[in-house]
Amino acid sequence: MGYDPGMPEPPTPAAPATAAEFAIAPPAAPALPGVPPRGDGSSHAGPPLTDPVTAHLRTDYARLPAEGTVGEALAAVRKNPPKHTVIYFYAVRPDGTLAGVVPTRRLILAEPETPLLEVAFLHPITIPAAATVEDACEFFILHRLLAFPVVEPGGRLLGVIDVNLYTNELVDLAEGDAKELTNDLFQLVGVHLEAVRSSERAGGMAAAFSPLKTRFPWLLTNVAGGLTAAFLTGMFEAELQxxxxxxxxxxxxLALAESVAIQSVSLSLPALRSGRPGWRAVWRRTRSEAVGGLVLGVACGLLIAGAGAVWLGPGDVTWCLLGGVAGGVTWAAAVGAAVPNLLRRVHPDPHVASGPIVLATTDLGALLIYLSLARALL
Structure with missing residues (x-):
């Protein structure tokens, strides 16, 4: 939020203010309910983005009366130096409303007799008290300033948010995203990374047998899928002969179908972090991926069928390759989108099950489509 146009202009400086009025101290305004004092200069690392910005205010900002001169302000700063880093000085009226923001460079270089408000920005960019931490981070991105005053609708200055809030949030988000991506990658292939690391730290027999506990259960899905695929292939023995x-x-x-399935899973999982999807969202996501899979399948099918035609000559096998690849890839894309969404409806973390289940289901479906098409054409 910018400066409120309805805010009255600062009064014309009258009698010079005394040096005592310029003490750099927290404002005398009453503390906000639930807002911790920030007089120790500590910063809250990585607050939730939905936190109200008022929960992370600094109240130890450099506060100067708006009616004084530059010389009086400098004298007061020398007499009572701030205990913490000063980014900007804030010219405040007697009623607690913000009159302007004074950059340190302007304050130092101005003539001593210059009224303080003449070197201040009278229409500073301010953050409203109702803003969240996410809103404050957007202010730092858009305006590239080192600090922003936080004001109430009437213009009363509540405190200051400095760039530490933004940098801490960025670091925490980067670390959190990296950790989540690593865990997602391992869970996608059926491995709990934390469980594996715990077993390795334990050492001894626990480390030796940890694969049975952490990795073998999901390999059973692949074993079952492979045996079922072998059974399906046997059902089409006549066509293969x-x-x-x-x-x-x-x-x-199968390789093309599995690749597309994993791509669809990877695209679907990040969207599930926000909550459980509705049935309409599941259908919309599955349909969208299926359409994309059809396009990919036709493109890959044309390449494979073309290679088959050059190698074996044109014939029914070429059409089987085109239809089998196109159908298998379309099926894989739909399964890769549907399975994580369906699992998310019954379990808060669909990552571990998604990879093994999707791959097994994709292989069986793609193989069945390919061989069924061969039975129909040959």
Whole structure:
């Protein structure tokens, strides 16, 4: 929020103020309920973005009466030097409202007899008291200043938010995002990173057998999927005997489907951190990924079918490759979007289950589409 245009202009300086009036001290205004004093200069590292900005105010800012001169202000600063770093000086009226912000450079270089308000910015950028920490961080990004005064709707100065709030928030967000991304990466393949590290620190037999506890359970999903895939392939033995070339391309069909499935899972998981999705959101996300998967599948299918046509010659196998790859990739994209969203509806953390379940389901679906198309065409 900017300066309130309805705020009255500061009065014309009258009699010079005494040096005692310029003491650099916290304002005499009553403390806000629930707002901790910040007179020790400490900063709160990484506050939640939804916190009210008033919970992180500094009240030890350099406060100067607006009616004095530059010389009187400098004399007061020398007599009562601030205990903490001064970024800006704040010219305040007797009623506690902010009259202007005085940069340190202007205060030092101005003539002593200059009225203080002549070197002040009379329309400073201010943060409203109702703002959140996220709003304050946006102010630092947009305006690139080192501190902002926080004011009530009537213009009364409550305190100051300095750049430490923004830098601490950035550091915490970066560290948190890096940790979350690392955990997501490991959980996507069925591994609890913290559990593995705990077992390694324990050493001995616990470390030796930790894979059975932390990794083996989700490998059972792959074992079950592989056995089911072998059973499905056996059901299409006659088609494979008619065109042995079909079996040569099964690894390509499955590899493309698995790659697209993992891509869809990776795109879906970050959106689930905000909460449990509704059924309409699940359907919308699945449909969107399926359409994208169809485009990818047709493009990849044309490449694979073209290579097959050059190698084996045009024929039904070429059409099986085109349709099998396109259908398998479309299925994979839909599964990669649907499974994490469905798991999130029943479990707060869908990461661990998403990878193994999606890969097993993708392999079975892609294989069934490919071989069913072969049975229909051959």
């Amino acid at each position: 008619k065109a042995v070339a079909l079996a040569l391309f099964i690894p390509v069909v």
